[in-house]
Amino acid sequence: xxxxxxxxxxxxxxxxxxxxxxxxxxKGKAKFLYLGNGFPVELPVCPVCxxxxxxxxLALGKVLSVEKALEDK
Amino acid sequence: xxxxxxxxxxxxxxxxxxxKEEVDSMVARCIYxxxxxxxxxxxxxxxxxxxxxxxxAGDFKKALQLYEKATPFPLVLSAGCExxxxxxxxxCERGEGLAIRAxxxxxxxxxxxxxxxxxxxxxxxxxxxxxxxxLFALFLAGELEKKAYPTTVxxxxxxxxxxxxxxxxxxxxxxxxxxxxxLKKKDLQFVFGCKATAAFLEExxxxxxxxxxxxxxxxxxxxxxxxxxxxxxxxxxTLVTGSGSGVMSAAHNAKKAALTVDRLAQNLDPANxxxxxxxxxxRLYTDLSEAxxxxxxxxxxxxxxxxxxxxxxxxxxxxxCEECMKSCAYLQHYKKYPGLLGREIYNxxxxxxxxxxxxxxxxxxxxxxxxxxxxxxxxxxxxICASSRRNMVSTDKMPLAPHEFALMDMMFSNGEAFLARPQxxxxxxxxxxxxxxxxxxxxxxxxxxxxxxxxxxxxGGVALMLGCCGAICDWAGRYEMQESTRExxxxxxxxxxNPAIIxxxxxxxxxxxxxxxxxxxxxxxxxxxxxxPEGARGLDRPVALHDACGARGDAHxxxxxxxxAEKLGITLAETEDSGDxxxxxxxxxxxxxxxxxxxxxxxxxxxxxxxxPFLSYCMACRDRFARQGRESRHLLELIYGTDxxxxxxxxxxxxxxxxxxxxxxxxxxxxxxxxxKLDYELHYTDEARQLMDSRMILTDDVIxxxxxxxxxxxxxLESETGLAVACLRIGNATFWVKFTEDGPDSYTVHxxxxxxxxxxxxxx
Numbered sequence: 001x002x003x004x005x006x007x008x009x010x011x012x013x014x015x016x017x018x019x020x021x022x023x024x025x026x027k028g029k030a031k032f033l034y035l036g037n038g039f040p041v042e043l044p045v046c047p048v049c050x051x052x053x054x055x056x057x058l059a060l061g062k063v064l065s066v067e068k069a070l071e072d073k
Numbered sequence: 074x075x076x077x078x079x080x081x082x083x084x085x086x087x088x089x090x091x092x093k094e095e096v097d098s099m100v101a102r103c104i105y106x107x108x109x110x111x112x113x114x115x116x117x118x119x120x121x122x123x124x125x126x127x128x129x130a131g132d133f134k135k136a137l138q139l140y141e142k143a144t145p146f147p148l149v150l151s152a153g154c155e156x157x158x159x160x161x162x163x164x165c166e167r168g169e170g171l172a173i174r175a176x177x178x179x180x181x182x183x184x185x186x187x188x189x190x191x192x193x194x195x196x197x198x199x200x201x202x203x204x205x206x207x208l209f210a211l212f213l214a215g216e217l218e219k220k221a222y223p224t225t226v227x228x229x230x231x232x233x234x235x236x237x238x239x240x241x242x243x244x245x246x247x248x249x250x251x252x253x254x255x256l257k258k259k260d261l262q263f264v265f266g267c268k269a270t271a272a273f274l275e276e277x278x279x280x281x282x283x284x285x286x287x288x289x290x291x292x293x294x295x296x297x298x299x300x301x302x303x304x305x306x307x308x309x310x311t312l313v314t315g316s317g318s319g320v321m322s323a324a325h326n327a328k329k330a331a332l333t334v335d336r337l338a339q340n341l342d343p344a345n346x347x348x349x350x351x352x353x354x355x356r357l358y359t360d361l362s363e364a365x366x367x368x369x370x371x372x373x374x375x376x377x378x379x380x381x382x383x384x385x386x387x388x389x390x391x392x393x394c395e396e397c398m399k400s401c402a403y404l405q406h407y408k409k410y411p412g413l414l415g416r417e418i419y420n421x422x423x424x425x426x427x428x429x430x431x432x433x434x435x436x437x438x439x440x441x442x443x444x445x446x447x448x449x450x451x452x453x454x455x456x457i458c459a460s461s462r463r464n465m466v467s468t469d470k471m472p473l474a475p476h477e478f479a480l481m482d483m484m485f486s487n488g489e490a491f492l493a494r495p496q497x498x499x500x501x502x503x504x505x506x507x508x509x510x511x512x513x514x515x516x517x518x519x520x521x522x523x524x525x526x527x528x529x530x531x532x533g534g535v536a537l538m539l540g541c542c543g544a545i546c547d548w549a550g551r552y553e554m555q556e557s558t559r560e561x562x563x564x565x566x567x568x569x570x571n572p573a574i575i576x577x578x579x580x581x582x583x584x585x586x587x588x589x590x591x592x593x594x595x596x597x598x599x600x601x602x603x604x605x606p607e608g609a610r611g612l613d614r615p616v617a618l619h620d621a622c623g624a625r626g627d628a629h630x631x632x633x634x635x636x637x638a639e640k641l642g643i644t645l646a647e648t649e650d651s652g653d654x655x656x657x658x659x660x661x662x663x664x665x666x667x668x669x670x671x672x673x674x675x676x677x678x679x680x681x682x683x684x685x686p687f688l689s690y691c692m693a694c695r696d697r698f699a700r701q702g703r704e705s706r707h708l709l710e711l712i713y714g715t716d717x718x719x720x721x722x723x724x725x726x727x728x729x730x731x732x733x734x735x736x737x738x739x740x741x742x743x744x745x746x747x748x749x750k751l752d753y754e755l756h757y758t759d760e761a762r763q764l765m766d767s768r769m770i771l772t773d774d775v776i777x778x779x780x781x782x783x784x785x786x787x788x789x790l791e792s793e794t795g796l797a798v799a800c801l802r803i804g805n806a807t808f809w810v811k812f813t814e815d816g817p818d819s820y821t822v823h824x825x826x827x828x829x830x831x832x833x834x835x836x837x
Contacts, residue, residue, distance in 0.1 A: 031835040
């Protein structure tokens with residue numbers, strides 16, 4: 001099941017900041033891995049330390065539904 | 074060339090935990106699809122139940138359509154039918170059975186004028202001749218027309234009216250006129266004025282693929298020839314023929330003959346593939362308790378008026394067997410009768426590639442066994458679901474997500490929170506008290522009081538074991554884990570000198586009897602024998618007793634519990650579905666973890682039985698009912714005068730287990746346990762607590778995230794909310810905590826969430 005990349009593209013628009021590096025998060029490349037499947041996505045990441053942020057709406061929305069679909073494969 | 078490795082199917086079949094034959098025999102027990110008794114008794118297989126339903130609703134047009142499926146000439150049939158269905162009507166057992174034939178007559182008269190078949194109907198290529206007249210010939214011509222064979226009728230009479238009168242002269246004038254119109258509208262070719270002689274037959278025969286003759290013609294031309302009565306076929310003369318002493322038998326024989334024509338036209342053996350042609354005994358079960366209208370509606374005239382027929386049809390109780398579905402909220406949720414659902418769940422386990430769409434229903438059954446008791450044939454949904462779960466585990470297809478929390482909880486009970494000690498002052502004990510993981514989590518004070526009471530009143534010492542009996546992994550279908558739990562418990566019991574187990578929970582008792590074996594007594598049996606402790610007192614108002622599914626089929630336990638309740642001075646309120654018929658509280662089978670929505674419906678259904686406070690003897694039942702806001706007490710709480718109070722959340726359950734272990738170790742065995750103290754303050758908002766409970770996030774998970782944050786300082790600041798967000802991957806899930814830093818070394822948790830997918834940074 002392919003995840004629509006654009007759906008997963010969350011532009012932080014400077015609303016999020018890495019507390020460790022004190023820099024705003026930027027749109028960056030990330031990957032979700034589950035049960036032997038991998039999905040490239042774009043998520044807010046810290047340009048310095050590379051911390052990847054998964055917002056709550058995403059975790060309980062699309063991520064959860066994809067998890068469930070993969071679990072029933 | 075590279076080898077393509079396909080996932081083989083043999084493995085799946087080799088490791089099957091439930092065989093197809095087993096499922097077939099189980100599914101065959103479900104009689105939901107069995108026809109009603111009237112339908113099974115009808116040689117023409119009229120769907121009486123549906124016809125009566127339509128008539129009762131006043132929809133005579135639909136009722137007639139259903140009736141016409143059974144016969145091409147409804148007025149002829151209803152006027153002369155012997156109605157074997159009426160004798161089989163279940164209402165006869167309580168009063169007067171339905172006047173089905175009288176309703177049929179009304180349906181035939183009021184169902185609207187005869188309609189011609191569609192002009193677009195494709196006709197078959199093979200042609201059929203019907204020679205002769207009479208009831209059999211009339212019905213056969215009608216049946217063949219229904220099967221779309223180009224049919225020609227050769228008869229002696231001069232016109233269609235004569236042909237109909239020869240068959241059904243007994244009809245009154247109005248009915249005759251209506252039936253004549255119907256006959257004329259049928260797509261039949263008539264050749265009138267034919268004398269059926271041998272020469273005529275030989276002359277006609279070559280023009281048709283199949284030739285049928287009426288009985289009188291046949292006996293006149295072939296007095297010696299034999300006819301197979303089951304097939305209505307004379308093989309020697311290749312003629313289809315038949316007779317009938319009455320309307321019913323003529324119609325039935327015509328149906329058989331039409332099927333024979335069908336087989337012959339396709340060059341197939343007429344004896345094969347005929348299906349159920351004769352009346353049979355239905356296996357259906359009908360609950361007659363709600364049948365109240367037991368007297369036939371009298372007809373003012375000779376026949377029913379439209380209104381009288383509607384009233385009489387309305388007396389039909391629409392025989393259906395839905396005994397299990399009436400009682401089980403799980404089956405009600407999935408809106409499927411268990412024969413079908415069980416089959417689909419089994420099929421789900423056999424999928425090698427593709428979506429397992431029935432995983433959810435498979436994991437939503439509470440495995441409580443209520444259906445087996447209420448089903449007249451003992452259908453066992455729990456067996457199908459439990460075996461299917463094991464099957465899915467064995468083929469590596471079972472998702473971990475629905476049961477992981479419960480399994481981790483069990484590992485916690487038999488790990489960090491596990492305790493096994495002989496009674497202080499004893500090296501070997503005669504007994505061992507096994508309260509069960511839920512009792513320890515929900516009512517630790519009650520467990521403590523019960524243990525101290527047993528220690529003080531039983532001779533020979535009572536050891537204590539705080540842990541899980543293995544029911545959790547049994548319900549999850551994790552049979553390997555179940556085996557390792559069994560070995561673990563056997564080992565721990567051996568260390569204590571194999572004392573006699575006293576179980577605090579009926580499910581533990583059942584599970585332990587099956588796993589570690591031996592005679593396992595319930596604490597209720599001991600208390601029944603040694604008497605209640607001082608101060609034991611029941612509630613001052615009537616309570617509804619909820620029987621635990623662990624005690625289903627265990628009349629002794631159910632009786633002892635009632636005796637204890639009586640000794641406590643408890644007045645038991647009348648409760649529907651108690652004893653063996655008791656529904657599940659929603660905890661069984663891990664439904665509360667795998668499918669909280671269905672579990673809540675099940676709990677609601679169980680609570681609907683009474684408005685009184687609920688009394689149970691399984692701590693999980695007590696907890697489920699209390700969570701729904703109902704006053705709910707465990708029998709041991711009343712016996713020991715303790716009150717476990719409001720139900721604990723998932724983190725408090727773990728905390729309670731650890732605290733009880735720590736307290737008992739200190740108070741009874743004087744052992745001190747190292748205390749894990751946080752070197753910072755952590756507070757939770759009410760919203761955070763609620764979210765954590767519903768999302769199955771433990772305070773331990775949050776603490777782990779916060780510890781990691783304090784170590785590495787990695788977090789995100791949301792400028793819109795002002796909340797900091799930190800995360801940590803623990804086991805198979807990533808946990809996120811949204812918090813504020815209130816001061817140095819002090820935090821407040823506002824929200825928490827998790828996901829199972831692992832997220833990593835991607836280069837390029």
